[in-house]
């Protein structure tokens with residue numbers, strides 16, 4: 001089955017599929033400067049929490065590879081500036097900060113062990129490639145755990161795009177759907193278009209269609225109508241940051257879907273890797289919500305659809321844990337009370353630094 005490739009490390013640089021242009025055009029860019037990688041993250045050439053993490057790790061490796069530092073001390077100063085630039089791109093998806101922390105830890109380890117610049121450069125490229133490669137295994141495991149919770153037959157709803165484009169593996173929420181479909185479950189996916197950036201219409205519809213999985217595209221204001229029909233067996237979305245108590249930030253619109261799911265007795269699930277957990281914050285109230293440009297609301301792909309009036313664009317919202325039936329991770333399925341179940345799964349990794 002077709003799996004999109006949003007990002008790759010090559011000898012020429014970091015290659016990214018421009019997700020702003022999908023589905024009309026499939027254009028790849030090759031970035032040779034870490035500042036370009038940072039801009040690509042900010043401008044949404046690459047998006048989706050795990051894929052942003054991969055991009056940040058590759059950005060660090062690229063920055064170090066291209067550095068003109070003459071010794072390890074100079075490199076340390078430059079390394080800090082590279083990480084700082086990449087950290088300032090998007091504030092909500094914690095995978096970005098997870099990836100930067102991981103690259104920092106590797107850099108510290110290397111600079112303690114050697115003064116050989118070439119060795120440090122090579123090792124950081126390997127680490128970024130590893131971050132990328134691990135996403136594939138992670139998504140496969142999330143898919144296997146989550147598929148058990150999908151209906152044998154019926155409709156499944158998602159939100160935004162948590163597919164291969166968003167993770168560099170098979171996807172988290174769409175990975176669950178894909179595995180369930182490959183197991184022979186007769187799933188039909190309802191895809192809300194996900195205004196204002198249209199990740200549902202442009203990206204999820206494209207991925208499912210390419211993968212041969214049946215879908216129906218709906219507008220965001222049809223969600224309640226379809227959930228009330230009694231035909232939707234489950235909802236599964238991705239996440240950008242999950243607090244210690246299970247409160248989950250995901251694409252704007254997810255919260256209202258979760259509330260409507262509860263009203264209509266449809267189980268609402270989150271699918272996310274351990275790297276999306278932020279156990280350093282107790283609840284969703286502490287999750288920083290990215291505010292994007294109002295022009296993304298007043299315009300669609302450059303075409304004005306509203307008068308020149310103020311418009312708001314919070315890019316994410318937080319779904320309180322009480323609406324979440326389970327969280328599928330690569331280490332198993334977490335259920336309430338999440339403070340205990342998530343901590344148990346995360347035990348092996350250090351707590352994350354909030355961005």
Ligand code: MRU
Nearest residue numbers: 047048049160162166238239251
């Ligand atoms: O603004 P985006 O497109 O980066 O937002 C993406 C989402 O909200 C996804 O659902 C989330 O990052 C999970 S991707 C596996």
